Amino acid sequence: MTDTSRTPRGLAGAGTENDAASRIMVALDYGSASEAEALLSALKGIPCYMKVGMQLYFAEGPSFVERLKRDGYRVFVDLKMHDIPNTVKGGARSLAVVGADMINVHAAGGKKMMEAALEGAASANSAGHERPLVIAVTQLTSTDAVTMNEEIGIPGSVEDAVIRYARLAKEAGLDGVVSSPWEAAKVKEACGASFVTVTPGIRPAGTSVDDQARIMTPAQALGGGSDYMVIGRPITAQPDPRAAMAQILKELNHL
Numbered sequence: 001m002t003d004t005s006r007t008p009r010g011l012a013g014a015g016t017e018n019d020a021a022s023r024i025m026v027a028l029d030y031g032s033a034s035e036a037e038a039l040l041s042a043l044k045g046i047p048c049y050m051k052v053g054m055q056l057y058f059a060e061g062p063s064f065v066e067r068l069k070r071d072g073y074r075v076f077v078d079l080k081m082h083d084i085p086n087t088v089k090g091g092a093r094s095l096a097v098v099g100a101d102m103i104n105v106h107a108a109g110g111k112k113m114m115e116a117a118l119e120g121a122a123s124a125n126s127a128g129h130e131r132p133l134v135i136a137v138t139q140l141t142s143t144d145a146v147t148m149n150e151e152i153g154i155p156g157s158v159e160d161a162v163i164r165y166a167r168l169a170k171e172a173g174l175d176g177v178v179s180s181p182w183e184a185a186k187v188k189e190a191c192g193a194s195f196v197t198v199t200p201g202i203r204p205a206g207t208s209v210d211d212q213a214r215i216m217t218p219a220q221a222l223g224g225g226s227d228y229m230v231i232g233r234p235i236t237a238q239p240d241p242r243a244a245m246a247q248i249l250k251e252l253n254h255l
Contacts, residue, residue, distance in 0.1 A: 013069035027232030086117035092120030107165035114172035184225035
């Protein structure tokens with residue numbers, strides 16, 4: 001069953017920097033802890049999520065997640081697990097024991113695999129660890145219809161595929177999904193307001209779209225149903241990351 005006690009509320013009407021910051025996940029796309037240090041120092045005291053992906057996790061391992069937790073951050077460990085159910089179950093337990101607040105799997109792995117991930121994450125309770133939110137990746141934000149249809153071999157529209165996977169994730173008991181901000185509202189319609197939406201592909205107005213295909217500004221994403229917005233290079237690649245974050249928070253707090 002989905003743990004709705006940790007489901008985020010919308011920001012509308014909240015109007016504080018902390019409310020907005022708590023919905024931002026900063027993508028720590030670095031190859032080592034030393035490379036991430038300058039950013040962590042620049043953003044110190046801002047209560048945002050930190051997202052640790054494959055590159056940094058594979059380089060530094062669980063100790064870096066534990067370090068972020070000691071520093072007071074919530075952490076999304078973004079490894080997109082996709083394997084046989086028993087293997088994913090073990091991986092989910094390991095990440096829960098490390099202290100991850102959120103983990104993810106690929107919905108394409110199927111319902112049994114997603115159920116196993118949830119079971120593994122919940123089993124860490126016996127060791128005194130709170131179960132992290134478990135979410136599923138639907139379609140990557142770099143995937144367009146041509147790629148999905150002709151290369152991956154999934155027919156139909158990207159939106160249809162996202163909603164199908166979101167419904168499957170909900171049936172498996174997961175807390176939510178990763179989708180582009182363009183599908184967030186449809187996910188809410190299909191799966192309910194408490195079903196968590198995590199949306200990469202967030203680009204503040206005037207910044208480069210980089211390798212993303214389905215993007216929105218932070219304000220557009222928030223208005224479109226995003227609960228958590230993953231933002232990387234528009235913060236991490238800027239000369240003054242704290243100023244870049246402040247500008248995003250200012251935009252959100254004027255909604």
